[in-house]
Amino acid sequence: MLNTILPILIFAALALAAVGAGRRVRLWRQGRPSPVPLLKGLAALPRRYLVDLHHVVARDKVMSNTHVATAGGFVAAAVLMILVHGLGLANPVLGALLLAASACMFVGSLFVARRRRDPPARLSRGPWMRLPKSLMAFSLGVFLITLPTVGILPPDAGSWILALVLAAVVVWGLAEMVVGMTWGGPMKHAFAGALHLAFHRRPERFSSKAGGEGRSTGLKALDLENEATPLGVETPSDFTWNQLLGFDACVQCGRCEAVCPAFAAGQPLNPKKLIQDMVVGLAGGSDAGYAGSPYPGKPVGEHHGNPHGPIVARQGTALVDAETLWSCTTCRACVEECPMMIEHVDAIVDMRRHLTLEHGNTPGKGAEVLDNLIATDNPGGFDPGSRLHWAADLNLPRMADLGQVDVLLWLGDGAFDMRNQRTLRALVKVLRAAEVDFAVLGDEERDSGDVARRLGDEATFQSLARRNIATLSRYRFQRIVTCDPHSFHVLGNEYSELGGHYAVQHHSTFIAELYDAGRLAFSPWKGGSVTYHDPCYLGRYNGEYEAPRRVLEALGIQVAEMERSGFRSRCCGGGGGAPIIDIPGERRIPDMRMNDVKETGAELVAVGCPQCTAMLEGVVDASAEVRDIAELVADALVARPAAAAPRRSADKTTAEEVI
Amino acid sequence: MSENRRRDPRREWIARNRLHPEHASVLAALGEIGGGAAASEWLGPNGVIRRNPRAIGFIGPNGVKRIDRSGAQQGGQAAGGTRQAAQDSRRQVTIEAPAFLVAVVPDLSGGRLSGHDKDLLGLARRLADADPERPGAVLAVVFGEHKEDSFGEAGIDRLLHLADDAYAGFAPEARLAALAAVERELAPRHWLLPDSPLGGADLGRRLALRLGERPATGVWQLEPDVGSPLGWRCTARGAAESLDIQRPLPRVALALAECAEPVDETRHAAVPLSLAEAIPSALSRIEDLGQVAVDPAGVALAEAEFIVSGGNGVKDWDGFHYAARVLGATEGASRVAVDDGFMARHRQVGATGTWVTARVYLAVGISGAIQHLQGIQSCDKVVAINLDPGCDMIKRADLAVIGDSAAILAALVAKVEQQRGGQRDAA
Amino acid sequence: MRPEQQGVEVAVLVSVGRHPITGRARRADQDARGLELALGLGHQLPGSRVSLLHAGVLDEASEASLRGYLGMGLETLTLLEQTEGADAIPALAEHLAAAPPQLVITGARAERGEGSGLLPYALAERLGWPLVSGLAAVETVENGVATLLQALPRGQRRRLKVRLPAILTVDAAAPAPRQSAFGPARRAELEVTPVAAEPDRELAQWRLAPARKRPKRLKIVKAASARDRFKAAAAKAEGGSGQVLEGVSAEQGAEAIYKLLKEEGVLPR
Incomplete structure (x- = not known):
C-alpha cells in the first residue's frame, strides 16, 4: 500500500512546494528591481554557503555540527527519497544511502531537540519549538519506509494500521520539510536563504577562490539626479526584491539580538524583531505571531503592516516605531554575526533616509546637526574658518601651500573638540618624530558626511562628499591618514561610488608601518595593565584588528583583551548618530562597555576613535583612563638610535623643508 | 532718607562722657546711624573698659583717616557728607529757550529708566549739546505710571508725562496717537527710541512710518557730518547684526544699548510739560488682556540669560528646583544628571547638549567635563558651587564657593526671599 | 475643537x-x-x-x-x-x-x-x-x-x-x-x-560694510578723590575673575553669590 501512496505523497508535496515557491517569489518581487546575475549567482551559491556562511555558523561548534548533520542529512535524504520512493528506483544501494542519510539527520535532530529543551532567550519559540519533532518525524518516517526497500523488513511487514501511521508521520515530515519550505514555517529559511545567498545585494562581501576575505560595508548611494528614485524606504515594497528575500531568509537564531548594544541597553531595538517585522510587512498582517524577544519596552501585537503601507506611521503606529530605527548605532555587530548574511544596517539606514528626507523628522538634535552640516560643513555649527585654531602653534603644513605630499592628514571634525585636539597634537608629534612628509587640508576640509549619511540625509552627505572629492582632486598625495575611523570608512569605502578613490589608512596602521620601518622608537611601558577597545568603524567595517595591537605591542604593552573584542567588540554607543538622537534606554551603552573594561582589571583603555574616546570618557566613575593610541605613542617617543635611522635621507630633507 | 540729620544734644553729651552708664550703647547707636562704624570702647563683662583702637576716628573728606579727640565729630557723619559731595559734583544745567527739541521715548520697563534708556538719553544729550551756542533740549515722553525720580540726573530737560490708563500695557495705537500729537505740537528735530524688542523697537517703527520717515534702526554710533541734512551721520547694524550701515542720521533713530555714555556730570531740570491740545483717542484694534504667568523652567536653554545648572553633586533635587524657581532662573543640567534621570534631556548643557549663552551661569555640583565647559564658553559670568576645590569648573568660574551645595542654595534662597519680602514691605 | x-x-x-x-x-x-x-x-x-x-x-x-x-x-x-x-x-x-x-x-x-x-x-x-x-x-x-x-x-x-x-x-x-x-x-x-x-x-x-565688533564698555570710575579712584581700582582687581571662597559658611557663600547676581541684574524684581 505504501508503495502506491508514497509517490503520490512525495509528488503532491513537491507540487505544493512549487506552488508555494511561486507565491513566495511573487511576494519578493513586490520589491523594487535590482539587477543581479542570476546564473552566476546560482553558480556561486555552493561556495557562498559552504565557505562564507559556514565560517559564521562555525563560531558555534556544536550548532555548526548539528546543522551539518541535520541539513546535510535532509538534503541527501530528500533527493534519495524522490529517487527511491518517488520514482521507484528501489535499488538497495540507494536505499542504504537513504537509510544512512535519514539516520544522520535523526542524530542531528536529537541535538536540535536538546537545544530546544531549554533554549536561550535569543532563540524564537512558537513554530520553532516543533521543528525538532518535525525533523524527527521526517527522518524517522523516511528511515522506516526505507527499511523494506533494503530488505531488512519484508515489504508487507506490519498491518495496514501501521502503514497508515507511518504514512501520517511521513506526511507530517513532508509537510514541514518540503511544503513548509515555501509556504512559511521554520524551514522557509532553507529556500529563501539559499536564494538570498545566490542573489545577495552585496556579492562582493563573499570570499572568492582567488583569495581575499571579501568585505563590503559602505552604504549604497541614492540616485538623487533621478527624481523618480524613492528617497529611502517608506513601505516594504520600497526595498529592493533581494533585500526582501534576505529578510525572508532569517532563521531567528537571535545572534544579532545577543550582540546588539542597543538591545542590551534596553533601547527599543532588536535586530531580529526588526527583520521579522519586515517579513510581516512583506506578507501583510500583524506581528502577533512573533515568538521571540520583543523590542525592549514595546509589547508584541500592537504593530501591523502590509507591503504597500508605511513602515513608520506619521502619526500612531504602523509596522515599526521610529525610535526603533533611531536606536541603531550602525555598529554592524548584527551583520557580522548573522549566519544568513542579512544586511540589517542597510535596511535601517534605508528607512532612516525616508524619515529624514521625506518626513523631515530626524529626532533629538539630529535636525540641528544636519542644519549645521549644511550651513557650516561641520556638525557643531562652528566657523569653518576656525578648523585649525587648535593648531595655531604647531605651524602645520597646508596642502594649499605644498600641492604634493606623501601623506594627507585628515583631521576630521574632532578638530573642533578640545578632547580630540589632544589626540591630534599627539599624532602630529608622532608624524614629526618619524619625519613624515605630511600636510593637512586645513580650512578646506569638511565633514566627511558620515553622520549625515547615517542620519539618513543622503543629500547632505553627497553634497559634502562631492565638495571634498573636488578639493582632494586638486592635490597629489600617496595616501590619506586619519585618526577618525568614521572618516576613514567614508573616504575609503563610500566616496568611491561618487568618484573618489583613495588609499586611506587609520593612524594605528600608519604608526605600525612607521615602527616596522624603524622610523619610531619607544621607551618601555611603565604604566599598568591596558586593554584595547576595537572601534566598530575600524574593526568590523574595515577589518583592521591587528595594527592597533601591533602598535601597543611595540610600546611594550601586553593587552588584556576584553571578552568582547576583535570582530565581536561591543560598540561604545557613539556611531550612527546615536548620541545625537539619544533614544532613552535602561542603561547607557558606554557604561556597559566600561564595565567590560573593568572586568579585565585594566587601568587604561586604549582607543583609536574620537567618538569612542568621547563616549567612554563620558562614563562617570570609570575604573580606567581612556587614551588614544596616538597619545600613548607620543608619550613613549624617544630619539631613534642612530643605527636604526632610516636610509631615506632624501625624504628627510623634504620633511625639513616642510616643517 | 532725609538729608537733615537731627541732633540730639543729650546723646552727644553722653557720647562724650565716658563715665556715663549709657555711654557704650549710645556710641553704638550713633555708630549705626553713621553707617556701621563699630563702638571703639565699651564696658567689658568684668567691668574693665575695652578699647578697639581701629574703630576710633572717621574717614575725612579726602579719604584720609581722622581722629578727633574732642568728640565733636563722630565718624557717622562722614557718610552723609560724602553723599552730599557726590551730588554736588553734578553741574546743574537749565536750558531756558532751546533752539530745538530732541524727543526721547524711553522704555521705562518696570517703571524705571533702564540702562538702555539712560544710554539713549546720553545720545540725546550729544545731539542737543553739540552746539553750545544754540543748545537743544531733551524732551522725554513717558507713558503710564512710573517710579523714577531721577529724570533730571539722566539728562532730561523737559518731561511730558502721559499717565492715562490708555497707555498701559501693550497699547501701540494709543501711544502712537500721542506721539503724533507731540509731533504736531512740538515738532522735535530728532526722535530717539531704544531699539529694544517690544519697547522702542515696535513703537519707533510705527512712529517713523506714521511720520513718513525712513528710520535708522540698530544705531550704535553717531558722528557729526556737515553734509547730512541733520548734520549727523550714524552707523547702524543691519542684516541680523552682520552689517554696518553708514548713512545720514534721519529724524527718527532707534538706537542700541551702549550707543552713548549715560549722563553723569550734569543735572537737568526735567521741567514737566503738557500738551495744549487734547490727544485724539485712537480706535484700538489691539486689546491687552494682561500678562500670563509662565514658568521660567519652560524657557529654552539657549535663550535663557540666567541658568542654574545641576550636576552629579546635587543630592537634594527638590531644593535645587525650588532654588531655581525663587531665583527666577532657567534650569540646566550636566550630562550625568540627565543620564541619571534627574533632568530632562533637553535641559542638558554642553557640547553634546545645548550651547548656552547665559549672562550668568550658576553651576551647582558640576565638576566641569570638557564637553560641559565647551557648552558654556560664551557665558559671561560663571558661578560654581562645588565640594571639590580642584575641579575644572572651579578653574573656569568667576566666583566659586566651596561647600555643600544644598546648604549654600538654601542660604541663597533665604537671602533672596528675605530681600524680596523687605522690598514688598517698603513698597 | x-x-x-x-x-x-x-x-x-x-x-x-x-x-x-x-x-x-x-x-x-x-x-x-x-x-x-x-x-x-x-x-x-x-x-x-x-x-x-x-x-x-x-x-x-x-x-x-x-x-x-x-x-x-x-x-x-x-x-x-x-x-x-x-x-x-x-x-x-x-x-x-x-x-x-x-x-x-x-x-x-x-x-x-x-x-x-x-x-x-x-x-x-x-x-x-x-x-x-x-x-x-x-x-x-x-x-x-x-x-x-x-x-x-x-x-x-x-x-x-x-x-x-x-x-x-x-x-x-x-x-x-x-x-x-x-x-x-x-x-x-x-x-x-x-x-x-x-x-x-x-x-x-549708503555705505555698507561687514559689522565691526563693538567695543565692550569699560566700567568708568568717576571719583572725586584719588582715594576713591584707588579704592575703585583695588575693588575691581579683588573682585575679578577666579575668586574662590573656601572654608566659608553657607551664608557667606550665598552672600557672595547674591552680590554677583544682583550686580548682573539677573534676579527678578
Missing part, C-alpha cells in the same frame, strides 16, 4: 536668510518660525490655508533657501520676481491687497540687506491693518478676532486680542521651525510672477 472656529487664510512672508557664521543663504530663522507658527495654526484650525510669499531675486542660492521653507511641508510658493536691490514693500502690499488673507505672519527682521525690520510695519501702514510684534503663539481665531500670546523678556507672555485682518511678526520666542525635508522641498513648485519694481535708491547710497 470648537465648532465656531473656522479655518483662516494665512500668508507667510519669507525671505532669503543668511547664516550668521558662514553667510550662506538659508531659510531665515525668524521667517521659518513664522511659517512653523502658521503650520501649527493650520493644524489647530482645520480648513486653514497657509500660503508662502516672497518678493525678490530668483537665482540658485535664493531658490535653495526658499525651498528650505517648502521642505517644511508646503507645495507652492508665490515668488514676486524683482531685480536685485528693488524695494519689496510695494510689490508685497499690492499682492496682499489684491487677495487679502486674514493673517500675515513674518519674521521680525531680515537677515540680509538693511534688515531694519520695517517691512511688516510698512505693510501694516499701507494696508491699514493692526500689527502685533514678538508673537509667541496664536491661541484661537474666532469671529474675526484672534487671541494671541506675545513674548515678553524672560519667557513671560502677554495675552492680546486683535481684530483681523492683521499682521503678526515673530522673533526668537516663537516655536522653533520643524526640519526642512529634502524630498518635499525638491518636489514643490515656485510660482514665479515677475513684477515691476522701483530700485531702493536710498539704500544704494
Whole structure:
C-alpha cells in the first residue's frame, strides 16, 4: 500500500512546494528591481554557503555540527527519497544511502531537540519549538519506509494500521520539510536563504577562490539626479526584491539580538524583531505571531503592516516605531554575526533616509546637526574658518601651500573638540618624530558626511562628499591618514561610488608601518595593565584588528583583551548618530562597555576613535583612563638610535623643508 | 532718607562722657546711624573698659583717616557728607529757550529708566549739546505710571508725562496717537527710541512710518557730518547684526544699548510739560488682556540669560528646583544628571547638549567635563558651587564657593526671599 | 475643537536668510518660525490655508533657501520676481491687497540687506491693518478676532486680542521651525510672477560694510578723590575673575553669590 501512496505523497508535496515557491517569489518581487546575475549567482551559491556562511555558523561548534548533520542529512535524504520512493528506483544501494542519510539527520535532530529543551532567550519559540519533532518525524518516517526497500523488513511487514501511521508521520515530515519550505514555517529559511545567498545585494562581501576575505560595508548611494528614485524606504515594497528575500531568509537564531548594544541597553531595538517585522510587512498582517524577544519596552501585537503601507506611521503606529530605527548605532555587530548574511544596517539606514528626507523628522538634535552640516560643513555649527585654531602653534603644513605630499592628514571634525585636539597634537608629534612628509587640508576640509549619511540625509552627505572629492582632486598625495575611523570608512569605502578613490589608512596602521620601518622608537611601558577597545568603524567595517595591537605591542604593552573584542567588540554607543538622537534606554551603552573594561582589571583603555574616546570618557566613575593610541605613542617617543635611522635621507630633507 | 540729620544734644553729651552708664550703647547707636562704624570702647563683662583702637576716628573728606579727640565729630557723619559731595559734583544745567527739541521715548520697563534708556538719553544729550551756542533740549515722553525720580540726573530737560490708563500695557495705537500729537505740537528735530524688542523697537517703527520717515534702526554710533541734512551721520547694524550701515542720521533713530555714555556730570531740570491740545483717542484694534504667568523652567536653554545648572553633586533635587524657581532662573543640567534621570534631556548643557549663552551661569555640583565647559564658553559670568576645590569648573568660574551645595542654595534662597519680602514691605 | 472656529487664510512672508557664521543663504530663522507658527495654526484650525510669499531675486542660492521653507511641508510658493536691490514693500502690499488673507505672519527682521525690520510695519501702514510684534503663539481665531500670546523678556507672555485682518511678526520666542525635508522641498513648485519694481535708491547710497565688533564698555570710575579712584581700582582687581571662597559658611557663600547676581541684574524684581 505504501508503495502506491508514497509517490503520490512525495509528488503532491513537491507540487505544493512549487506552488508555494511561486507565491513566495511573487511576494519578493513586490520589491523594487535590482539587477543581479542570476546564473552566476546560482553558480556561486555552493561556495557562498559552504565557505562564507559556514565560517559564521562555525563560531558555534556544536550548532555548526548539528546543522551539518541535520541539513546535510535532509538534503541527501530528500533527493534519495524522490529517487527511491518517488520514482521507484528501489535499488538497495540507494536505499542504504537513504537509510544512512535519514539516520544522520535523526542524530542531528536529537541535538536540535536538546537545544530546544531549554533554549536561550535569543532563540524564537512558537513554530520553532516543533521543528525538532518535525525533523524527527521526517527522518524517522523516511528511515522506516526505507527499511523494506533494503530488505531488512519484508515489504508487507506490519498491518495496514501501521502503514497508515507511518504514512501520517511521513506526511507530517513532508509537510514541514518540503511544503513548509515555501509556504512559511521554520524551514522557509532553507529556500529563501539559499536564494538570498545566490542573489545577495552585496556579492562582493563573499570570499572568492582567488583569495581575499571579501568585505563590503559602505552604504549604497541614492540616485538623487533621478527624481523618480524613492528617497529611502517608506513601505516594504520600497526595498529592493533581494533585500526582501534576505529578510525572508532569517532563521531567528537571535545572534544579532545577543550582540546588539542597543538591545542590551534596553533601547527599543532588536535586530531580529526588526527583520521579522519586515517579513510581516512583506506578507501583510500583524506581528502577533512573533515568538521571540520583543523590542525592549514595546509589547508584541500592537504593530501591523502590509507591503504597500508605511513602515513608520506619521502619526500612531504602523509596522515599526521610529525610535526603533533611531536606536541603531550602525555598529554592524548584527551583520557580522548573522549566519544568513542579512544586511540589517542597510535596511535601517534605508528607512532612516525616508524619515529624514521625506518626513523631515530626524529626532533629538539630529535636525540641528544636519542644519549645521549644511550651513557650516561641520556638525557643531562652528566657523569653518576656525578648523585649525587648535593648531595655531604647531605651524602645520597646508596642502594649499605644498600641492604634493606623501601623506594627507585628515583631521576630521574632532578638530573642533578640545578632547580630540589632544589626540591630534599627539599624532602630529608622532608624524614629526618619524619625519613624515605630511600636510593637512586645513580650512578646506569638511565633514566627511558620515553622520549625515547615517542620519539618513543622503543629500547632505553627497553634497559634502562631492565638495571634498573636488578639493582632494586638486592635490597629489600617496595616501590619506586619519585618526577618525568614521572618516576613514567614508573616504575609503563610500566616496568611491561618487568618484573618489583613495588609499586611506587609520593612524594605528600608519604608526605600525612607521615602527616596522624603524622610523619610531619607544621607551618601555611603565604604566599598568591596558586593554584595547576595537572601534566598530575600524574593526568590523574595515577589518583592521591587528595594527592597533601591533602598535601597543611595540610600546611594550601586553593587552588584556576584553571578552568582547576583535570582530565581536561591543560598540561604545557613539556611531550612527546615536548620541545625537539619544533614544532613552535602561542603561547607557558606554557604561556597559566600561564595565567590560573593568572586568579585565585594566587601568587604561586604549582607543583609536574620537567618538569612542568621547563616549567612554563620558562614563562617570570609570575604573580606567581612556587614551588614544596616538597619545600613548607620543608619550613613549624617544630619539631613534642612530643605527636604526632610516636610509631615506632624501625624504628627510623634504620633511625639513616642510616643517 | 532725609538729608537733615537731627541732633540730639543729650546723646552727644553722653557720647562724650565716658563715665556715663549709657555711654557704650549710645556710641553704638550713633555708630549705626553713621553707617556701621563699630563702638571703639565699651564696658567689658568684668567691668574693665575695652578699647578697639581701629574703630576710633572717621574717614575725612579726602579719604584720609581722622581722629578727633574732642568728640565733636563722630565718624557717622562722614557718610552723609560724602553723599552730599557726590551730588554736588553734578553741574546743574537749565536750558531756558532751546533752539530745538530732541524727543526721547524711553522704555521705562518696570517703571524705571533702564540702562538702555539712560544710554539713549546720553545720545540725546550729544545731539542737543553739540552746539553750545544754540543748545537743544531733551524732551522725554513717558507713558503710564512710573517710579523714577531721577529724570533730571539722566539728562532730561523737559518731561511730558502721559499717565492715562490708555497707555498701559501693550497699547501701540494709543501711544502712537500721542506721539503724533507731540509731533504736531512740538515738532522735535530728532526722535530717539531704544531699539529694544517690544519697547522702542515696535513703537519707533510705527512712529517713523506714521511720520513718513525712513528710520535708522540698530544705531550704535553717531558722528557729526556737515553734509547730512541733520548734520549727523550714524552707523547702524543691519542684516541680523552682520552689517554696518553708514548713512545720514534721519529724524527718527532707534538706537542700541551702549550707543552713548549715560549722563553723569550734569543735572537737568526735567521741567514737566503738557500738551495744549487734547490727544485724539485712537480706535484700538489691539486689546491687552494682561500678562500670563509662565514658568521660567519652560524657557529654552539657549535663550535663557540666567541658568542654574545641576550636576552629579546635587543630592537634594527638590531644593535645587525650588532654588531655581525663587531665583527666577532657567534650569540646566550636566550630562550625568540627565543620564541619571534627574533632568530632562533637553535641559542638558554642553557640547553634546545645548550651547548656552547665559549672562550668568550658576553651576551647582558640576565638576566641569570638557564637553560641559565647551557648552558654556560664551557665558559671561560663571558661578560654581562645588565640594571639590580642584575641579575644572572651579578653574573656569568667576566666583566659586566651596561647600555643600544644598546648604549654600538654601542660604541663597533665604537671602533672596528675605530681600524680596523687605522690598514688598517698603513698597 | 470648537465648532465656531473656522479655518483662516494665512500668508507667510519669507525671505532669503543668511547664516550668521558662514553667510550662506538659508531659510531665515525668524521667517521659518513664522511659517512653523502658521503650520501649527493650520493644524489647530482645520480648513486653514497657509500660503508662502516672497518678493525678490530668483537665482540658485535664493531658490535653495526658499525651498528650505517648502521642505517644511508646503507645495507652492508665490515668488514676486524683482531685480536685485528693488524695494519689496510695494510689490508685497499690492499682492496682499489684491487677495487679502486674514493673517500675515513674518519674521521680525531680515537677515540680509538693511534688515531694519520695517517691512511688516510698512505693510501694516499701507494696508491699514493692526500689527502685533514678538508673537509667541496664536491661541484661537474666532469671529474675526484672534487671541494671541506675545513674548515678553524672560519667557513671560502677554495675552492680546486683535481684530483681523492683521499682521503678526515673530522673533526668537516663537516655536522653533520643524526640519526642512529634502524630498518635499525638491518636489514643490515656485510660482514665479515677475513684477515691476522701483530700485531702493536710498539704500544704494549708503555705505555698507561687514559689522565691526563693538567695543565692550569699560566700567568708568568717576571719583572725586584719588582715594576713591584707588579704592575703585583695588575693588575691581579683588573682585575679578577666579575668586574662590573656601572654608566659608553657607551664608557667606550665598552672600557672595547674591552680590554677583544682583550686580548682573539677573534676579527678578
